[in-house]
Amino acid sequence: MIQISDLTFNWPGQSKPTLHINDLQIQQGERLFLHGPSGSGKSTLLGLLAGIQTPQQGSITILEQDLGKLSDAKRDKFRADHIGTIFQNFNLLPYLSPIENVLLGCNFSKRRVANLKRANISAQNQANLLLEQLGIDQTTRSRSVSELSIGQQQRVAAARAFIGQPELIIADEPTSALDADNRDIFIKQLFEQATHYQATILFVSHDASLAHLFDRQVSLKEINEVKQ
Numbered sequence: 001m002i003q004i005s006d007l008t009f010n011w012p013g014q015s016k017p018t019l020h021i022n023d024l025q026i027q028q029g030e031r032l033f034l035h036g037p038s039g040s041g042k043s044t045l046l047g048l049l050a051g052i053q054t055p056q057q058g059s060i061t062i063l064e065q066d067l068g069k070l071s072d073a074k075r076d077k078f079r080a081d082h083i084g085t086i087f088q089n090f091n092l093l094p095y096l097s098p099i100e101n102v103l104l105g106c107n108f109s110k111r112r113v114a115n116l117k118r119a120n121i122s123a124q125n126q127a128n129l130l131l132e133q134l135g136i137d138q139t140t141r142s143r144s145v146s147e148l149s150i151g152q153q154q155r156v157a158a159a160r161a162f163i164g165q166p167e168l169i170i171a172d173e174p175t176s177a178l179d180a181d182n183r184d185i186f187i188k189q190l191f192e193q194a195t196h197y198q199a200t201i202l203f204v205s206h207d208a209s210l211a212h213l214f215d216r217q218v219s220l221k222e223i224n225e226v227k228q
């Protein structure tokens with residue numbers, strides 16, 4: 001599903017590279033936990049996988065597509081079609097309802113809309129269903145997102161990532177604002193969604209106590225040949 005080979009990435013103005021990763025493979029349907037200390041390059045690696053940044057050397061292949069061979073516009077399209085993201089700050093639009101925020105997930109992707117069509121469900125119904133499954137009741141679904149708790153907002157962000165069934169879900173420290181019980185509940189809900197259609201999950205956190213919930217854990221410190 002994902003193959004990283006001989007990758008080097010340098011932020012402009014930095015004297016040494018942030019990342020050099022010889023080889024990292026992630027299988028389809030795998031739930032991988034990537035951890036590492038603050039500043040070790042976790043978010044940088046996610047940015048590279050999402051095609052927001054490009055490496056100076058090496059390759060990243062996702063679903064047999066070498067990201068380096070795509071133009072900027074095609075990389076943006078690839079991301080919209082195949083990658084759902086959940087970030088620490090959720091990036092929700094506060095003046096819209098949960099439903100409207102979830103629908104944004106398929107706004108830029110004809111492929112996600114086509115996936116919904118194939119499954120014979122409207123985007124509106126799928127958004128409602130995902131929010132229901134993630135524990136957002138009907139009344140909460142029509143409120144403005146700015147009135148929701150952090151835990152509820154996080155579940156809205158997860159529903160937006162999953163709508164239209166992108167193959168890869170990238171989550172960057174999405175549970176950092178939650179207590180331990182809610183963290184575990186959220187991860188279980190994430191896995192339930194992923195199981196429906198064999199989505200691959202790449203979950204980044206510095207909290208190694210969550211690692212046992214995943215199929216595999218990878219320490220960025222160990223696979224990064226640049227010692228910070």
Ligand SMILES: Nc1ncnc2c1ncn2[C@@H]1O[C@H](COP(=O)(O)OP(=O)(O)OP(=O)(O)O)[C@@H](O)[C@H]1O
Nearest residue numbers: 011012018036037038039040041042043044045206
């Ligand atoms: N936009 C940027 N421009 C220049 N340097 C950056 C940029 N973003 C990150 N860096 C540098 O890259 C290194 C890795 O940062 P990154 O945010 O990837 O680490 P992280 O492991 O995600 O950290 P944290 O756990 O604190 O979020 C740091 O030295 C940081 O200063």
